[in-house]
Amino acid sequence: MHRYPAAVFFGGPSPEHEVSVITGLQAVAALKENGRDVLPVYVSKGGRWFTGDSLADISAYKDLKALEAGADEMALAPGPGRSLRLVPLNQPTFGRKEGVLVDAVLLAFHGGSGENGGVQGLCEACGVPYSGSGVMASAVGMDKVRAKILCRSAGVSVVDWVETTETEWIGAEERELDRIQEAIGYPAIVKPVRLGSSIGIAKVDDRAELERAIEEAFRYDASVMVERCVPNLREINCSVLGSAGNNRVSVLEEPVAGDDTLSFEDKYLRGGSGGSKSDSAAGMASLDRIIPAPIPEETANTIRTMAKSVFDAMDGCGVARIDFLMDDESGEVWFNEINTIPGSLSFYLWEPSGLPFHQLVERLLELAVERFESRTRRVRSFDSNLLDARAAGGLKGKLG
Ligand SMILES: Nc1ncnc2c1ncn2[C@@H]1O[C@H](COP(=O)(O)OP(=O)(O)O)[C@@H](O)[C@H]1O
Ligand SMILES: [Mg+2]
Incomplete structure (x- = not known):
């Protein structure tokens, strides 16, 4: 049925590296459970690519130096037909100096170029089906301002915001502060435009705090947004x-945190209480959450409809998690952000929806192949060679 193994890509230079390793290994295990031949592909924090059987074992990640030394460093190249070649850089990969071919790729990166369209583009250029959203949706999904513009144009409510770029800010701080204060007021939320994990996000109550938070957010991104605080x-x-x-x-789901903004610690470093949770239940699933979210059925339906509208407007594919902000008093709801590769692939939302994890990962690969086939059915090139003898004759004058 499958000519070659599937590959699962994870890790990468991102603050969410470790969470991605967990998501990746969860996916490897589930695909193996389905009887699939699976190759784990790990991208180090430094951006080097590795494969090898040792990468499927989570305990190997306690010592990253030893892990890299024991794995095969590789690069990606187009394979014959609809396939990808994992090309060995040093020693033969899986004993073969020509490397191994892969049928499809399941992307389990969180953050960085693995989620923002970069690796998606690499897979496109190599001609292999890959799971999740395409280049455009991945790139827009990583940019909180562009995502809001797109959603608003599709009729989905978003919280008012103002964007300021480093170019606008530097040398015109007071004018920018006036502009932001006037449009947004206090309290406000300051965020780097293209980052996740609550890094660089702050709630501010006055001008001095606003200025400090904007300066801080510029450490992470050249573009900063200030939003009305819900x-x-x-x-x-x-x-x-x-x-x-x-x-x-x-x-x-309703994630619940101690503080009034979810910090990096809430998201990833809490939980894991004394090792009582199994490895596969760690990661995003260790954040406290209530499922199903205890909200009125009418609001739940509104949110589900909005989630579909967002996914459609963004041209999403595969599995995404769409996050909303709600004012508990008025019941109003706004789109906040889309995660095109959600932590643990949102399995904990699909299991209670009747779709076990091993079926979810299989469905992701199916969708990847369906999209690939639908694209390759279109006309993408023309057979005539404009540089052949006769055509080149016609071009001569123009090139001279
Ligand atoms: N407009 C807002 N009003 C109130 N709280 C907000 C607002 N935007 C974000 N937050 C809080 O900050 C957290 C992180 O913001 P979010 O946009 O989700 O960034 P991240 O990509 O880091 O998850 C949210 O989970 C929420 O708790
Ligand atoms: Mg968030």
Whole structure:
């Protein structure tokens, strides 16, 4: 059925490196459970690519130096037909000096070029099906401002914001502060435009705090956004699975944190209480959450409809998690952000929706192949060679 193994890509230079390793290994295990031949492909924090059987064992990640030394460093290249070649850089990969071919790729990166369209483009250029959203949706999904513009144009409510770039800010700080204060007021939320994991995000109550938070956010991105702070905040997330115009939505979750903004610690470093949780339940699943979210059915339906609209407007594919902000007093809901490769692939939302994890990963590979086939059916090149003898004759005058 499958000519070659599937590969799972994970890790990468991103603050969410470790979470991605967990998601990746969860996917490797689930695909193996399905009887699939699977190759783990690990990208180090330094951006080097590795493969090898040793990479499938989570305990190997305690010592990253030893892990890299024991794995085969590789690069990607187009394979014959619809395939990808993992090319060995030093020693033979899986005993073969010509490397190994891969049928499809399941992307399990979080953050960085693995989620922002970079690696998606690499897979496109290599001619191999890959899971999740394409280049455009991945890139827009990573950019909180562009995502909001797109969603607003599709009729989905978003919280008011103002963007300031480093070029606009430097030398005109007071004018920019006036502009932002006037449009947004206090309290406000300051965020780097293209980052996740709550890094560089702050709630501010006055001009001095606003200025400090903007300066801080510029350490992470050349573009910063300031948003109206939603009062009586509750956060509700919904996962969507499928392709644009043909997808289903999951049960909703309400993540619960101690503080009023989810910090990096809340998201990834809490939980794991004394090793009582198994490895496969770690990662995103260790954040405290209520499933299904205890909100009125009417609001839940509104959120599910909005989630579909967002996924369709973005041309999403595979599994995404769409996060909403809700004012608990008024019941109003706004789109906040889309995660095109959600932590643990949102399996904990699909299991209670009737889709076990091993079926979810299989579906992701199916969707990857479906999209690939649909694209390759289109006309993409023309057979005539404009540089052949006769055509080149015609071009002569123009090139001279
Ligand atoms: N407009 C807002 N009003 C109130 N709280 C917000 C707002 N935007 C973000 N937050 C809080 O900050 C957290 C992180 O912001 P978010 O946009 O989700 O960034 P990240 O990509 O880091 O997850 C949210 O989970 C929420 O708790
Ligand atoms: Mg978030």
